[in-house]
Amino acid sequence: MATPTTTHRSGIVDRIMRDYDAVAARLPDAAVTRAARGRSMHELARLGWPTTRDEQWRYTNLRAFERVAEFAPRVLTPASGDTAALELPPALPGFERLLYIDGVRDVAAARAPTRDTIVPETVWSAEQRLGLLCDMFATDVASLRIRGSSAIEVLFVTSAAAAGAACYPRLQLALEPGSQLQLVERHLGAPEIPTLVCANVAIELGRGAQLTHYRLQQCGVHTVFADTLSAQLTDEASYSVRQVAIGAASARTSAQVQLAGRGAAFSWQAIAVGRAQQVHDTALKVEHRAPDTRTDEVFRGIADEHARIAFSGHIHIAAAAPGADARQSLRGLIEGAGAEIDLRPRLEINTDQVKAQHGATTGALDENLMFYLLARGIDRSTARALLKWAFLGDVLRAIELPQLRSAAEHGAAGQLPDIMAIGALT
Amino acid sequence: MSTDTHPGAGTAAPSALLDIRDLHVKVAGQEVLRGVSLAVGAGEVHAIMGPNGSGKSTLAHVLAGRPGYEIVSGTASFEGRDLLALTPEQRARAGLFLGFQYPVEIPGVNNAYLLKAAVNAARRERGVAELDAFEFLAVVRAKIKLMQIDESFLSRGVNEGFSGGEKKRNEILQMLVLEPKLALLDETDSGLDIDALKVVAHGINTMRAAERAIVLVTHYQRMLDYVVPDYVHVLARGRIARSGDRTLALELEKRGYDWISEQAAA
Numbered sequence: 216m217a218t219p220t221t222t223h224r225s226g227i228v229d230r231i232m233r234d235y236d237a238v239a240a241r242l243p244d245a246a247v248t249r250a251a252r253g254r255s256m257h258e259l260a261r262l263g264w265p266t267t268r269d270e271q272w273r274y275t276n277l278r279a280f281e282r283v284a285e286f287a288p289r290v291l292t293p294a295s296g297d298t299a300a301l302e303l304p305p306a307l308p309g310f311e312r313l314l315y316i317d318g319v320r321d322v323a324a325a326r327a328p329t330r331d332t333i334v335p336e337t338v339w340s341a342e343q344r345l346g347l348l349c350d351m352f353a354t355d356v357a358s359l360r361i362r363g364s365s366a367i368e369v370l371f372v373t374s375a376a377a378a379g380a381a382c383y384p385r386l387q388l389a390l391e392p393g394s395q396l397q398l399v400e401r402h403l404g405a406p407e408i409p410t411l412v413c414a415n416v417a418i419e420l421g422r423g424a425q426l427t428h429y430r431l432q433q434c435g436v437h438t439v440f441a442d443t444l445s446a447q448l449t450d451e452a453s454y455s456v457r458q459v460a461i462g463a464a465s466a467r468t469s470a471q472v473q474l475a476g477r478g479a480a481f482s483w484q485a486i487a488v489g490r491a492q493q494v495h496d497t498a499l500k501v502e503h504r505a506p507d508t509r510t511d512e513v514f515r516g517i518a519d520e521h522a523r524i525a526f527s528g529h530i531h532i533a534a535a536a537p538g539a540d541a542r543q544s545l546r547g548l549i550e551g552a553g554a555e556i557d558l559r560p561r562l563e564i565n566t567d568q569v570k571a572q573h574g575a576t577t578g579a580l581d582e583n584l585m586f587y588l589l590a591r592g593i594d595r596s597t598a599r600a601l602l603k604w605a606f607l608g609d610v611l612r613a614i615e616l617p618q619l620r621s622a623a624e625h626g627a628a629g630q631l632p633d634i635m636a637i638g639a640l641t
Numbered sequence: 642m643s644t645d646t647h648p649g650a651g652t653a654a655p656s657a658l659l660d661i662r663d664l665h666v667k668v669a670g671q672e673v674l675r676g677v678s679l680a681v682g683a684g685e686v687h688a689i690m691g692p693n694g695s696g697k698s699t700l701a702h703v704l705a706g707r708p709g710y711e712i713v714s715g716t717a718s719f720e721g722r723d724l725l726a727l728t729p730e731q732r733a734r735a736g737l738f739l740g741f742q743y744p745v746e747i748p749g750v751n752n753a754y755l756l757k758a759a760v761n762a763a764r765r766e767r768g769v770a771e772l773d774a775f776e777f778l779a780v781v782r783a784k785i786k787l788m789q790i791d792e793s794f795l796s797r798g799v800n801e802g803f804s805g806g807e808k809k810r811n812e813i814l815q816m817l818v819l820e821p822k823l824a825l826l827d828e829t830d831s832g833l834d835i836d837a838l839k840v841v842a843h844g845i846n847t848m849r850a851a852e853r854a855i856v857l858v859t860h861y862q863r864m865l866d867y868v869v870p871d872y873v874h875v876l877a878r879g880r881i882a883r884s885g886d887r888t889l890a891l892e893l894e895k896r897g898y899d900w901i902s903e904q905a906a907a
Contacts, residue, residue: 582708587745590705591755591815592733592762601750608749608798 225264227281232256235351238287246353246385251336255350262344271342274525274557276494279439279465280345283411288354289380290317301372307399307618310368317374318382319355337417337445342498343469346443349383349415356385361424366397373404373412373434381411388417390424390452398428399619402442404435404462412463414442420452422476427455429619433626434462436491441467450476450505457614458485459623460495461630468497474508474536484513484610488630489522490551496525503536510541515607518547518554519631525557528573534565543573548580548606550631580606600633658683658854659704659724659823664715666696666703672713673699675879681823684851688865688890689858691876692898697858698742700876701827705739706732719823733759734766736822738815740829744808748798752811755799756781756818763819784817787847789840805832813844824848824855830864842867862890877905 235256242252264281265272306312314321339346357369371384390396402412412434420426434440440463448454460466472481487495501510516524524547532539547556560573580602588598607627614620628634657680666674673696681687691697703710704717706729717724719737727735747755760780761771772780785792788810800808809829816824826845830838845868848855857868865873865887873889874881877898882905883889893901 581745584745584747586707586729587741587747588755589729590707590733590739590741591759591819592730592766593755593758594730594762595728597758598730601754602747605747605749605798612749 227264228260231259231286231348231351234286238291238352241291242352243291243354246356247350252351254336255347258339259344259347259351262341262347265341265344269341271498271527274494274523275467275496276465276523279494280411280441283381283439285380286348286352286411287380288318288352288377288382290319290376290382291354292319301374303370303372304401304403304622305618307366307368307616310366310397310399313357313367313369315355315357315369315371315384317377318353318371318384320357337415339443339445340471340500342500343443343445343471345413345441345467345469346415346445348413348441349385349443352381352413353383353385353415356387358387359389361388361390361394361396364395368399368401371400371402371412371414373402373408373410373438375405375408377410378408379410381413384412384414386414386416388426389419390421390426392421393423394421395425396427397616398426399431399616400428401431401433402440402462403433404438407437408435409437410435410439412438412440414440416442416444418444418446418454420446420448420454420479422449423451425453427615428457429614429616430456430458431619431623431626432458432460432462432466434466436462436464436493438463439465441469444468444470446470446472446481448472448474448476448479448481451478452476453480455482456484457610458483459610459614459626460485460487460497461489461626463495464492465494466496468499470497470499472499472501473504474502474510475504477505478507479505480509482511484511484613485526486514486607486610486627487516487524487526488519488607488627489517489524489554490519490630491521493522494524495522498527498529500529500531501541503530503532503539503541505536507538508536509539510543512541512543512545513610514545514558515610516547516556516558517603517606517631518549518551518556520551521553522551523555523557525559527559527561529561529563530571530573531563532565532569532571537566537568539566539568540570541573542571543575545573545575546606547577548603549577550579550603596633600631603631604628604634656682657718659717659719659856661704661717662715664700664703664717665713666699667711667713668699668709673879674703676715677876677879677881679874679881681854681856683822683854685872686849686855686857686868686870687872687874688870688887689856689874689876690860690862690890690893692902693860695876695898695902696879697860697876698827701739701825701856701858704732704825705729705737730762733821734763736763738819738821738824740809740812740816740824740826742828742831744800744812746798746800746803748801750799751796752799753777753781753795756795756815759815760818781818784814787817788814788844790814806834806837809833809841810837810844813841816848817844820848820853822853824853825858826855827858828860829857830859830861838864839867862894865890875901877902880905
């Protein structure tokens with residue numbers, strides 16, 4: 216396909232176009248149709264590459280993306296099924312596992328997901344434009360229609376084969392009315408492999424459907440990671456996200472949730488723990504479009520050493536959403552002298568009949584709590600570790616699957632070595 | 642008890658467990674303690690009373706090592722050691738316990754973990770073998786029963802969702818488990834109904850021992866009906882204005898604090 220002309224071209228967009236042209240003919244239609252890929256490419260060209268002058272991208276490590284050597288995926292065909300070298304986590308009891316290696320389904324996986332496009336093409340907003348990359352380059356898709364009650368784990372693993380290139384995990388979910396799903400979405404990667412991982416997740420919840428979505432981002436420390444999520448909720452649907460972001464050199468989450476049906480409920484509980492030079496940036500927008508809709512948003516971030524953590528939580532309550540109830544609790548803990556945390560709560564309310572509250576605090580450990588522990592004879596380093604652990608506790612305890620909670624706790628504690636030392640993990 | 646050169650002294654200074662001499666302390670540039678002297682001997686129970694703002698809680702927190710206070714002059718020794726030179730955690734491990742007026746909530750750190758870590762920190766300090774999980778449970782179970790606390794609380798976050806009374810009971814439970822040499826109980830009676838007060842007082846009374854001292858900081862005398870002190874001191878305007886036995890507390894109950902404050906101001 217010919218590269219489109221644009222008024223917002225930049226060096227990186229040109230490179231993306233070139234990489235796309237080089238690989239387009241070999242990308243499978245089954246993941247995304249050629250026409251849809253082309254539309255995404257034009258949209259990216261129209262929007263241009265984001266800059267830190269844009270409010271929604273101010274804290275993203277865009278340079279990390281601009282340094283990516285190759286945007287084209289290298290792995291285009293299903294993997295061999297030889298997973299011995301990947302050190303996969305143990306299976307979750309009662310969960311069906313789908314395994315994607317470098318963005319392509321492992322052929323040995325137990326179930327072949329449906330191939331029909333079950334979620335309509337997503338229209339990404341400007342703050343979600345990295346989703347266009349996955350639309351352009353995706354090599355496969357986990358496309359699932361859920362009826363009844365299910366428990367599914369989708370593992371997206373980056374292998375050595377993707378080193379220096381990119382992979383594009385893609386997940387599409389449609390929950391039929393009244394269905395229930397426990398979904399684990401886990402991104403894993405070998406620590407020494409510099410790779411771009413650009414994931415898209417599109418979700419539709421039918422009337423009364425319930426989705427609990429556990430998201431663990433544990434990519435390797437040289438990975439540049441972006442995930443773009445879109446969810447649509449109809450009447451009485453319920454969507455709960457428990458997200459733990461601890462991996463990658465730079466990570467950006469762009470999520471938009473639309474509460475389009477009466478009584479739809481959304482809960483987002485997330486932690487991000489960064490150290491060294493890591494950057495974790497999340498932009499979450501929730502739109503209340505129907506009456507009696509609910510949002511409960513909790514974010515806890517710890518930035519150690521020179522890490523930077525940012526969270527933008529925008530809740531928009533439309534005039535058509537009386538009875539909406541929206542809560543935001545954003546807290547950041549700065550642990551390193553060179554660390555930075557930026558929390559931006561934003562409530563936009565266009566109707567009178569709402570309950571809304573938000574709070575955002577960033578700072579060091581609470582001195583009152585510290586003194587209480589010291590006054591019990593606990594040494595200072597243990598007290599610090601305990602309080603950091605307590606800081607993350609709300610969100611970690613909300614992970615109801617013991618095995619997954621343990622994995623999340625060990626992952627988070629691995630970012631904060633003093634916590635490992637005190638043995639407070641369950 | 643001598644009140645001439647060492648006002649507020651309970652026993653002769655050389656044998657005192659806690660010996661405070663002419664302690665002056667500022668908070669945010671304001672002198673809050675203005676020459677406190679007090680000696681507390683092993684086996685004694687002292688009550689420190691006084692009107693709001695007299696410096697009672699400041700004294701307790703300074704002794705426990707809370708940051709934010711400026712020691713202008715004076716000394717405080719604990720078993721002959723310079724207490725003010727120790728960090729808060731060293732003071733605790735040496736056997737000093739502060740029961741907080743407003744115990745904090747620490748969700749995510751469970752009570753059992755905190756108690757076990759605290760007990761073992763003190764045992765390490767004494768060169769005694771640490772308790773393992775089974776030994777610790779055996780110790781803590783008996784004390785929990787005494788404080789009429791449900792055992793499920795051990796797995797709950799520290800003071801998380803506790804009522805005011807439950808928090809105070811938890812403070813006393815911690816004291817029972819830690820078995821300090823000196824317990825400073827800062828307004829432990831505040832916010833307690835009569836039943837909880839009796840439970841808390843019973844817990845405190847079980848700690849009375851020849852080798853241990855207890856200092857009750859309180860505004861009201863009602864606690865002293867249940868934990869009968871050997872000595873009562875009244876703190877007014879940053880100094881110990883008067884010391885006596887428990888009849889002083891009863892007199893304060895009748896006359897209030899104004900007359901002592903006026904004397905202290907004179």
